[in-house]
Amino acid sequence: MSKMNRRQLLMSGVAGAVVMGLPGGAGAQSQRPLRIGMSATNVNSLDPRKSVQNADNFVQRQIYDSLLDPPYGTFDLDYEDVIKELAESWEVSPDSKSWTVKLKEGVKFHKNAGELTSEDVKYTYDSIMDRANSSTQRVYITDLDNVEIVDKYRIKFNLKQPNPNFHASGLISIIGSIIPKSVAGTMSMEQYARNPIGTGPYELAGPVSGGAVTLKAFKDYYGKKPEIETVEFRYMSDPTARTLALLKGDLDIIEGARLPGWVQQLKQQKPDVIIDQTRPGSIKTFFFNMSKKPFDDIRVRKALRYGINRDVLIAAFGGIAGPSWGINPPDFPGGFKEGELPEELRYNYNPEKAKALLAEAGHSRLKFEIIMTQREDYASIMLMVQDMWRQIGVDMTIRTIDHTTYHAEKDKDVNAVVLQSSTFAPVSTQIPVTYYRSAAEVKPDGSGDQNYSHYGAIGGPGVDDLLDRALAEGNLAKRQGIIREAELKILQDMPAFTICTLSFVYARSPKVNLGFDVKAGYARYRLGNAKFTA
């Protein structure tokens, strides 16, 4: 017994917990691999149709080329600026209901899976639209009616209604990643998730293990061959382990921790580190579940909104968070700037008003419990909001669970207050339609979508009509006008609100040059042009 206790005592040292997550030292290699640490525990799926986590999307972005994409490092979606990866050219009909893409010729798939043709494009989109496949990308192309093969290299996307932004929702990565039709008969979607075949600059180098993926340069790539032969992705969910691995030189790029002060602290340790930061990054949205009391009461919802000090929360993140006055952040086309909103819809921090509204609603001490993910960006925001709400007499108890379980539970309508984080293309309709339309209402069996407040189904008359009108409008400026009208109504009803934006942060060794500067975009970038500078 005494031996056991001494051993236990030794085990109680905290240093071991830090060291456990570290990868082993890299051996000397003639061809140096690029090593990247991602914030996730395990590979989930490398099939773009089934992707649920950003770490997998980052890997997919190297394996697949997309039909179109914003210029690297940006989220520029102007027709004349988007770059053509698999597309040789593209055109949109005057009514924005028909999009035709001409493919590059001679593009080869990895693993001798043949040449890319319009058959493969049709197969990819048909399989996304097939409800039986439960593709996570289907929600982005609900306005797509059918995909029509014009000839071997020409394909036409016919929409149900005009959409001048279809390229943003349907043709750029990850959804625009094309899968070879030939895999349909040779492996199931589950098998394909671990054996992806694309047309990108890198292909899978070996079997996918739980927490590691190795890619090698694709020798038959149609474009410029990558300078770095091998890229290794390591899935490390612990931000401290990733940080230490970067400082030690075991990793070249890491997904940063979106925590208050993390960037500043890393720079103190490694002043020459390069921080790649996307703006606005992910949109953090707070939902009040209007199907649960007392959140059906508009006074309670407004009180809780007034109880949040937006400025303090953003300042705490030290330069990676940004404000959002309306539903769409000010960085998006048509997004409200502070001065454009009437005073009462800016919801500036006002704890006295919050307390008065709660008292008026008959709640001197409001108590409720929620579940929350452990992921650092969600947990930080919730912890700060919990403290702010405590000041206005609201006790929110947080029960912490792991990230995957949180998403599963949240989608079953269990929480009274939901925090959701997503990255959207800068298109004015995407956030309102995804979060505030009654058709997207969350359902207890998990079959619903992301309207966690039940807005439209409960309250919010007229907003569905406005959103439908916006979606049917082919003129972009008019579209934005209708969306702004809907936003004003949503702000008035306060079923949910955009609490802030939060940049995705990657920390990169100064020895790695990406070939472009990261300013905006999704939380992933291409490595095909990357090279070591030292």
Add this chain to the structure above:
Amino acid sequence: MIAGNESIAVEAPEQTRADRLGAWSILVRNPITVACLFVIGAFFLMAIFAPWIAPRDPVKQNYLAMSQGPSAQYWFGTDRYGRDILSRTIYGARPSLALGVLAPLLAGVAGTIIGMLAGYFGGWVDRVVSRISDVLMAFPSLLLGIMISAALGPGFTNLIVAISFAFLPRFIRVARASTMSIMAEPYIDASVASGQTWFRILRKQILPNISGPLIVVATLWVATAIRIEASLSFLGLGTQPPAASWGNIIRDGLTEMLVNPSAVIAAGFVVTLCVLAFNMVGDAVRDVLDPESRD
């Protein structure tokens, strides 16, 4: 059938008050043990009087004083939300000690009853209890604690259940083995012959004579319970935010350990000191109560 069994003297040779006083005097003869007892006492006082000792509210955030190192104002510095680490460390003693005492106590009571029944009745009761405890023993306590916490969900009550359950087989084994060895004593035969009920025999004859080893086991597992509480809170399965526990202070401090290690050092130090003190006292109690090691 013997009538009037109260006339027959079959009482077991229980430990006398003098024996216990002797054990205590041996225990306090060692200065290290005394020092450890003082440390444990200090931790309990700290936990009980935390609201009066702690200089600040442990959950109050202060965005004007985020991630600060130790200073005259904040002795242990502040975390990334501007919370006072000293106050959090003081309050963190509460879940750790409450769990450190409650989990072995609950496991001790339940495990002793089950183990005594298995040892006394033998047969299928013994076989079922032994196999179940064998299965539970196959899992390390921490792993079992994680599994049960994950199944029940996080929270203090669930944590007590999880750790008590993880400790249960340890007490069952000791109680069963001790009961079986005492069952061979002539005074048990005499008690049975005198017509005493099994319940009275267990309570009056067996329990007092197996209490020594059980107290030793309980003392030694207090330290383990504190360590497991810290580990589970570190993993997010224990004490929930914003409440402080030594484990979650270390967890929160880990991401800023490189520039502001005060949280990790402070909470790590108190966990180490507390576990060490309980272990040393546990070892000393074992030495005193184990007859073979006594002069």
